[in-house]
Amino acid sequence: MEAETTGKTHTILIAEDEALVLKMLTYRLQKEGYTVLAVSDGKQALESLRTTTPDMVITDLMMPYHSGLEVLEYVKKSLSSHIPVLVLSASGQEQTVLKAFSLGADDFALKPFSPNELVSRVRMLLRNR
Amino acid sequence: MMPISLTEWKVELENTWLDSLSPFQLLLLTLVVISTLMAVFLVVSVFLLMLVRNRKKRWADALQARIEDGITIWLAGDYSIQELIITFQQEIKKDPRAIKIILNVIFATSKLFRQEGQSALRQLLTGLNLHQLCYKLLKNWHWYQQAYAIQIIGQLQLEHALPLLKRKLKTKNRTLRLELITAMFALGGQSWLQEMDYTTAHLSEWEQIVLLERFRRLNIDQLPPFETWLTSTHTGWVLFGIRLCRHFNRFDQVLELGNLLTHPDKKVQMAVLDAFDYLGSPEIVPFLIKYMPQATGDRLRTTLRVLGNQGDPDLVRFLIPYTEHPDLSIQVSALSALKEMGLTKIELRQLSSNPQYIDHMFDPKRP
Numbered sequence: 363m364e365a366e367t368t369g370k371t372h373t374i375l376i377a378e379d380e381a382l383v384l385k386m387l388t389y390r391l392q393k394e395g396y397t398v399l400a401v402s403d404g405k406q407a408l409e410s411l412r413t414t415t416p417d418m419v420i421t422d423l424m425m426p427y428h429s430g431l432e433v434l435e436y437v438k439k440s441l442s443s444h445i446p447v448l449v450l451s452a453s454g455q456e457q458t459v460l461k462a463f464s465l466g467a468d469d470f471a472l473k474p475f476s477p478n479e480l481v482s483r484v485r486m487l488l489r490n491r
Numbered sequence: 492m493m494p495i496s497l498t499e500w501k502v503e504l505e506n507t508w509l510d511s512l513s514p515f516q517l518l519l520l521t522l523v524v525i526s527t528l529m530a531v532f533l534v535v536s537v538f539l540l541m542l543v544r545n546r547k548k549r550w551a552d553a554l555q556a557r558i559e560d561g562i563t564i565w566l567a568g569d570y571s572i573q574e575l576i577i578t579f580q581q582e583i584k585k586d587p588r589a590i591k592i593i594l595n596v597i598f599a600t601s602k603l604f605r606q607e608g609q610s611a612l613r614q615l616l617t618g619l620n621l622h623q624l625c626y627k628l629l630k631n632w633h634w635y636q637q638a639y640a641i642q643i644i645g646q647l648q649l650e651h652a653l654p655l656l657k658r659k660l661k662t663k664n665r666t667l668r669l670e671l672i673t674a675m676f677a678l679g680g681q682s683w684l685q686e687m688d689y690t691t692a693h694l695s696e697w698e699q700i701v702l703l704e705r706f707r708r709l710n711i712d713q714l715p716p717f718e719t720w721l722t723s724t725h726t727g728w729v730l731f732g733i734r735l736c737r738h739f740n741r742f743d744q745v746l747e748l749g750n751l752l753t754h755p756d757k758k759v760q761m762a763v764l765d766a767f768d769y770l771g772s773p774e775i776v777p778f779l780i781k782y783m784p785q786a787t788g789d790r791l792r793t794t795l796r797v798l799g800n801q802g803d804p805d806l807v808r809f810l811i812p813y814t815e816h817p818d819l820s821i822q823v824s825a826l827s828a829l830k831e832m833g834l835t836k837i838e839l840r841q842l843s844s845n846p847q848y849i850d851h852m853f854d855p856k857r858p
Binding site for chain 1: 559560563564566567568599600602603604605607608609
């Protein structure tokens, strides 16, 4: 498992308003050995980021209160640009993707996604930190 | 005070003031009593119904959460499918209403995941024999139940249902037809397409918009071979094929699209021009040059604009004749196209007998 090989448990913040996706990702990543902070909207995500600095952030784009782009911007500008951010979105529109990357997103996964693929991407992003 | 019996109380009541009431007052009193009793009954009924409904909702929510958790854990690889099927079967045995909730959760979850996630959910659905329920729902009297079943069949790729869907294609219900088309495309295997082309000749603008929206959500390998629709005998399908070629950047279809500029329907010609404008490949130029002499009005204006957007100075000579076209709007389109091709204000002034257009075109305040 990733956490075991690095000798440290990585903390991942997941901000996702789709309960099923949140549950699934949380469980899956916990099983991989990561510590997961799961929140269901942008407000909770920002509050959580003010108190904890995770090793990685997975955020949905469309969320109540604050969008994923705001969360992304906060991580990259106020925390550290080295924290990898993976953006999840149901919209694969070019503009959305470009906007996310221009704000510093490290990866973009389109919904519906493959859980295995997503876990691999998380692993890779944390390895490349 | 001495306690009195019910009989004594009744006698007392009749002997005292009930006797003094007129028949009308008595009727009124009866009505008041009945209304009050009915009101009380209604309030109690509503309260009880609310209680039952809340209890039902709590039960459904709790069951849904359990099912979601079960599926989540299973998808993460901690349960075997057999274990999950047994657990869900027990839930169904306890209360058959669980079937609907399980089906809903499987359907909702399948929309969130693809590849191994989706095929696992299909296995679960068939393992629970819920696919048979979907097939049964296709015959349901309510069209929305049928639509729901069709959505599940398409989403979870229940390929065996293809003949069942095919049989329903002649339905007059447009929503059902849309669901059918979407599901059948998702299922792949295009052998049914030709059949549909004959059975459902018309494809309205509204249906095209809805289908396009659905297609955008499909994986590329699930997309129908829409280039084959370009030769359809039904204009609706030709138009839709052109729009899909444009939307999915099918540069390889330029030749087929260009040939459609001779299509008798002007809407088709216009759609090709729009697609060309979007695709913007140099291969479109010969088609446009050939098309220009027969185009009029909007189609000619669009052709000029598309050529202008190519920005190729070699095309200038083809556009110059149109700067003296009797239709002023065509003149303006030709001049704008020439400007796009890089002609200067002075060069354009020399070409046009209306220098005020040129000034207007170069006006920095122009939106």
